[in-house]
Amino acid sequence: MLSLPMLLVTQTATVQFQLELPNPAKTVTVAGSFNGWNKAVNPMTSEDGGKKWTLSIAVPYGQQQYKFVLDDATWITDPKAKSVSDGNGNTNSLIVVTPEDYRSPARPRDGVITRSGLLHAPVDLARTYDRGELTFTLRTRVNDADEVILLLNGRRKPMVAGGNDELYSYWTARAPWSGKQDVRYSFLADGHVFGGDVVAPAAARPQPEFKLSAKDFRPFVVPSWVSQAVMYQIFPDRFANGRTENDPAEVQPWSGTPTYFNRFGGDAVGVAKHAEYLKSLGVNTIYFNPVFKSPSNHRYEADDFKLIDPQFGTNAEFAQMGEALAKAGIGIVMDLAFNHTSPGFAAFKDVIANGEASKYKDWYFVKSYPVTVKDNPPYEAWYGFPSMPKLNTVNPETSRFLLSVTPFWRALLPNLKGVRLDVGNEVDPRFWQDFRLASKKLDQNLWILGEVWGDGNPWLKGDQWDSVMNYPFRDALVRYFTGGSDTIEQMFGRLQSNLNSYPPQVQRNLMNFLSTHDTARFLTLAKGNRTAQKLAATILFTWTGAPSIYYGEEIGMEGGVDPDNRRAMRWDLATNSNDLLEYYRRLIAIRNNQIALTEGDLQVLSVNSGTSTALYRRTYQNDNTWVAINNSDVTMVVNIPGPIPASAVDLLGAQPMTRMSRQTSISLRPRSAAIVAAPASRSIARELATASTLTRNSEIIR
Ligand SMILES: [Ca+2]
Numbered sequence: 001m002l003s004l005p006m007l008l009v010t011q012t013a014t015v016q017f018q019l020e021l022p023n024p025a026k027t028v029t030v031a032g033s034f035n036g037w038n039k040a041v042n043p044m045t046s047e048d049g050g051k052k053w054t055l056s057i058a059v060p061y062g063q064q065q066y067k068f069v070l071d072d073a074t075w076i077t078d079p080k081a082k083s084v085s086d087g088n089g090n091t092n093s094l095i096v097v098t099p100e101d102y103r104s105p106a107r108p109r110d111g112v113i114t115r116s117g118l119l120h121a122p123v124d125l126a127r128t129y130d131r132g133e134l135t136f137t138l139r140t141r142v143n144d145a146d147e148v149i150l151l152l153n154g155r156r157k158p159m160v161a162g163g164n165d166e167l168y169s170y171w172t173a174r175a176p177w178s179g180k181q182d183v184r185y186s187f188l189a190d191g192h193v194f195g196g197d198v199v200a201p202a203a204a205r206p207q208p209e210f211k212l213s214a215k216d217f218r219p220f221v222v223p224s225w226v227s228q229a230v231m232y233q234i235f236p237d238r239f240a241n242g243r244t245e246n247d248p249a250e251v252q253p254w255s256g257t258p259t260y261f262n263r264f265g266g267d268a269v270g271v272a273k274h275a276e277y278l279k280s281l282g283v284n285t286i287y288f289n290p291v292f293k294s295p296s297n298h299r300y301e302a303d304d305f306k307l308i309d310p311q312f313g314t315n316a317e318f319a320q321m322g323e324a325l326a327k328a329g330i331g332i333v334m335d336l337a338f339n340h341t342s343p344g345f346a347a348f349k350d351v352i353a354n355g356e357a358s359k360y361k362d363w364y365f366v367k368s369y370p371v372t373v374k375d376n377p378p379y380e381a382w383y384g385f386p387s388m389p390k391l392n393t394v395n396p397e398t399s400r401f402l403l404s405v406t407p408f409w410r411a412l413l414p415n416l417k418g419v420r421l422d423v424g425n426e427v428d429p430r431f432w433q434d435f436r437l438a439s440k441k442l443d444q445n446l447w448i449l450g451e452v453w454g455d456g457n458p459w460l461k462g463d464q465w466d467s468v469m470n471y472p473f474r475d476a477l478v479r480y481f482t483g484g485s486d487t488i489e490q491m492f493g494r495l496q497s498n499l500n501s502y503p504p505q506v507q508r509n510l511m512n513f514l515s516t517h518d519t520a521r522f523l524t525l526a527k528g529n530r531t532a533q534k535l536a537a538t539i540l541f542t543w544t545g546a547p548s549i550y551y552g553e554e555i556g557m558e559g560g561v562d563p564d565n566r567r568a569m570r571w572d573l574a575t576n577s578n579d580l581l582e583y584y585r586r587l588i589a590i591r592n593n594q595i596a597l598t599e600g601d602l603q604v605l606s607v608n609s610g611t612s613t614a615l616y617r618r619t620y621q622n623d624n625t626w627v628a629i630n631n632s633d634v635t636m637v638v639n640i641p642g643p644i645p646a647s648a649v650d651l652l653g654a655q656p657m658t659r660m661s662r663q664t665s666i667s668l669r670p671r672s673a674a675i676v677a678a679p680a681s682r683s684i685a686r687e688l689a690t691a692s693t694l695t696r697n698s699e700i701i702r
């Protein structure tokens with residue numbers, strides 16, 4: 001039996017960086033996606049006094065972006081490398097790092113399997129169990145096999161191709177599981193069987209297997225309402241000014257230009273006044289950036305976690321706003337920035353006043369006394385900003401206080417449905433474990449949404465969060481639709497590998513978006529191209545996960561990176577003659593009416609970079625919804641294979657369809673999309689069926 005230990009496979013390769021400068025530099029470093037864009041960790045060396053620079057380092061496989069940093073200040077691209085847009089208007093250099101055994105070409109059905117391509121993440125039964133089924137995933141080298149079979153407890157199950165990236169293909173299969181019996185399985189690909197930590201010829205006996213014990217199984221359950229959420233993100237100072245009495249003294253005219261520090265007077269009364277607008281848009285969940293009393297306009301450092309900022313309103317006004325939104329069928333997600341406070345927070349003020357004798361000294365990470373607020377502060381602070389001292393969240397007293405914040409607001413706001421955790425990756429995971437237990441005790445359907453910009457899986461194992469803000473989803477759309485270098489195939493590859501990296505219940509729970517308060521607005525990156533935004537929004541509202549609109553996106557607001565992306569809401573654009581608003585309303589209505597779009601599995605059926613077209617399907621039980629995209633300048637025909645319901649039409653653009661015995665052809669106008677389904681498939685019977693599933697699931701909360 002041929003066998004290779006899985007754990008010996010390295011995941012990095014040595015890369016040599018070289019740079020030749022016309023004029024000498026004192027220092028040159030490399031900063032990139034492989035070192036967190038840290039310009040301090042990878043210095044290059046020069047032997048000719050500063051013109052020729054070299055560096056050899058281990059870099060993880062896959063696509064990596066980087067720049068050279070000259071004299072600690074000037075960032076330049078590598079003149080010898082390919083360049084790529086970073087999605088925010090800048091250009092980086094690109095390398096694709098490949099494993100050694102990729103030197104010989106990959107072919108399906110040649111009886112050869114590239115060892116370094118094979119990866120099966122150990123199955124965590126809690127993460128993979130969803131709606132009575134287990135999901136199995138396998139990674140192979142791209143184009144190494146055209147068929148992969150899951151061998152499960154002696155049965156064969158073909159796996160479904162779930163997308164490619166530069167180096168790998170991803171395969172998935174689902175199988176029913178009772179939750180009680182142990183599981184034995186392996187994978188069959190191009191004449192080889194892969195199980196345990198070995199790869200063997202398919203004929204080898206005994207065959208290698210992975211084994212899982214059912215003994216300690218507990219399901220990872222997330223709030224099931226989130227898949228039906230249509231979210232709307234409000235930056236509180238900029239949405240609507242309902243009361244001028246609470247305006248800050250230096251309030252700007254509503255049409256003014258935002259800076260890092262100025263204020264526009266938006267408030268809770270203003271939001272309440274626009275509840276009807278939000279309802280008519282079709283959204284059912286609002287995510288508010290922080291609203292607690294704070295010295296800054298973004299309020300990400302709180303003076304008081306239990307007091308609404310007086311410029312946004314009183315606690316009573318906030319509760320009244322909650323009531324107005326609840327009447328419009330809208331729930332609330334609040335932003336909790338627990339990583340740090342302002343220096344004006346009571347505990348920190350006490351540390352300043354009483355130094356080492358303060359009973360709050362362990363609430364922070366004080367390095368030396370006396371504590372004063374100054375540059376290079378004598379305490380840990382977010383990004384070293386003295387205005388944001390870092391909280392010690394695992395100090396028992398601090399933890400107890402922070403855990404009392406959600407219940408406090410829930411008592412005021414019965415429609416508080418979730419919390420968003422600011423810089424969630426910087427807070428001690430032990431605190432998030434306690435936070436989950438406390439939150440789920442308060443309400444098992446309270447949604448825990450973490451902020452992390454990359455892979456959220458470390459926090460999504462059942463012991464911390466329910467979901468993450470899905471920035472990689474946005475990146476994929478931005479790269480393709482706003483003039484980046486990606487093809488439509490690359491975009492769908494990125495979207496699918498992002499989706500498939502999460503457990504199925506988490507996939508339906510992801511917060512997807514085109515823009516947030518921390519990014520440039522999509523329309524601005526698309527140079528004002530509304531059609532590009534419409535196509536991207538079509539994917540947003542039909543993809544797996546909860547779509548979120550950054551306020552004003554639906555009316556075509558523009559804005560570059562912070563602070564320009566936080567302009568005051570352009571209410572003058574919110575009219576029925578606004579084509580973008582009308583398009584968003586239609587997309588949202590379709591999503592709200594098609595159960596396959598909220599609950600269904602997703603399968604990409606065809607993507608063609610030559611014609612810039614794509615077709616995918618969402619499927620829930622017997623309901624199907626198809627989404628077709630044409631991003632070319634000419635009319636394109638996209639074929640839906642197999643039968644479709646007799647009543648199915650293009651709900652989005654009423655584009656013509658031709659039914660044939662084996663397929664249905666849609667003629668897509670230039671740069672347009674179609675959403676094909678039978679109208680209003682979300683029947684009352686199914687709603688009830690979903691509701692009873694929710695109840696059953698909610699009985700097994702961990
Ligand atoms: Ca092969």
Ligand SMILES: [Ca+2]
Binds near residue numbers: 241243244245246247
């Ligand atoms: Ca105001």
